[in-house]
Amino acid sequence: MEKTMTKLNWKQNELTFNFEDRLDSKNSLNAEKTIDKAIHKKSPQKIIFDLKNVVYVASAFLRICISMVKKMGKDNFLIINAQPQIKKIFNISGLEDFFNIT
């Protein structure tokens, strides 16, 4: 059982998370733990999810994003480098308007 390694990157007050590969339900849970831990340590002004290496997301991850955007607000929560199939999932869910996705 492999653990997905989520990388953190602080840039001043911006916290960027680099997620890996597949964010299925199980991995999303682990990712959530990582995120919560990081934010708890230090509160960022802006949170960025970098999905460059992510090929798959499940609804669990979507939920994480929703809680993020609720918490940070649309302008302070960015989702970047989303691959087309990931964007598609956001679209199907009808969530694309709620996020700043690129």
Next chain:
Amino acid sequence: MMRDIDHPTRIDKNLHSLFTETLTPYDFILLVNKTGEIIVAPNIDFLTKRQRETIKDIIFLPLIHRIKQGGEPLSIIKKIKNSKDKLVKWEFRIAKTIHPDHFVIHALQISKIREPGKELIADLLIINTLILTFGLIASLILIKKLTDPLNTLTEHLEHLPEKKFKLGAKEKFEVTDISKGKNDISLMAKAFMHLTSSLQKYILKFKRSTSIKQRMLGELKAARKIQLGLLPENNIVDLIRDKIDAHAFLKPARQVGGDFYDFGLMNNKYFYFIVGDVSDKSIASAIFMAITKTLLSSKMKSNISPGEILTKANDDLLNRNKFNMFVTMFLGILNLENGEIKYTNAGHPPPILLRNKEPAKFLTTKTQPVIGIMPDVKYTTYTTSLAKNEVLFIYSDGVTDAKNKDDELFGDKQLLDFINKNGTLRPIKALTNLLLIKLARFMKYEPQTDDITMLAVRYDKSAGNDSHKLTLPAEINSITKFHDFILDKTKANPKIQKNIHDIYLAAEEAIINIIKHAYSPDEKGSITLSLDLTPADYLIITIEDQGKPFDPTKTKPLQLGNDIDKLSIGGIGCHLMQQLSDEMLYKHIDNKNILTMKFKIS
């Protein structure tokens, strides 16, 4: 009575009688003196005194004078009145004697002496002319009589070809008439009649044999059409398109050929295929082939092996085979569920097998005899199997024996190379078509002397069950296992791979739903995931659990509005399931939640 005229000299007695003893009064001689006086004359009254006197002056004296002078002519012609007062022509000719004063005068009545001769000649001439003319006419008539039949015959002979060597009634009558005589022409006419009647007979015979030949050719063609009509349609295979792709083709040679093939379904579980080649190329062999086919069809049952079928067929054919015809045959029965092939080869060229990632090779078995010749042969059944995408190619010797203008054969090696290179063509009809083109190019303008038959089969089903099931505990760790399971069972299908993320996501949402909500925390519930890859264009995922009844199809569609606060966290999963699957069905049976999701694969 002899009368002498007075003269001074005595004349020789003999000479005297020469003058006097004349028999004719129109051809005699006189002796005259130099004054023209007659000294000796014949004893006939030929002239009157007065006439004598006249003659003396007119004829004798001039003649005497002439002959003395040596002049010419020494004859005078004069017409003198005879006793009947008729003027008759006399010719008088003078001649000297020894005595200088004596002359001989020859008197000739021309009309009596010469002219009868002339008249006779004239008469003869006339007669001859008449005879000649008559003869000519007669012979002309005769000739005509001879040549007329000849001409008639010649004319009829000349016109014979245009009249198709048949004599009309009139001609027949004429020729028969001619032939009735006894001459050479009649013989000719007889021969002529005989000739035409013989010609007639031969022409009729020839016509009959030609029409028989034509009819036979026509029947050969019809027999061939019937033969070809007995071949099964390739679209029968469409019924089982998801399991196999098969195509057969027979290119007949010019004459009636001996190849045949057959294929079909048995119980929807088995696919049988046969390729055969009858020894001859005739109507008899076509009939033999039809009998063989019928025999085989009747014996084709799913519980009998190919070896047994051919053994029975061989025995049956032996009983009917008075012509020593034989058939080579390859018979195979493919189990559609698992790709297993049972087969028997009776003297037929070995088929070619193309396995995944292996070079093409011949499916050789121990040689078994052709069918229809040897009694009591027990044919052996051999077994092999096709994995998914593997191809079996069966053909007749018309393929390998195809010749080009240099008398080279297409050959086993070229065929093997061809299958090696092109065996993976899809659909498999492309393979058979390409081989036909290649053969046509190889043969060019050489005539095709044998039927060309090919039958190709590719197994398209993954061997074994195409339904897969996995049951795991309803806990988060099972997700990865389910994921690997789904991926593993679908990896062979490139069409599914295209959409695998979406398919898997839908499955995962269903699973996570169950994990979260179906069972109470202390329950150790399980989830069963089934994959059905059997249909050609759908993937069916069925997820079962024994927890609380829950129908994901009844979840209301997400209504998010604009208020992010109102964003409900739950329900996204079901929404995704609905969006990502093409069809979703739910039923609750036996305390089980059964959710079926169908995904279309193009």
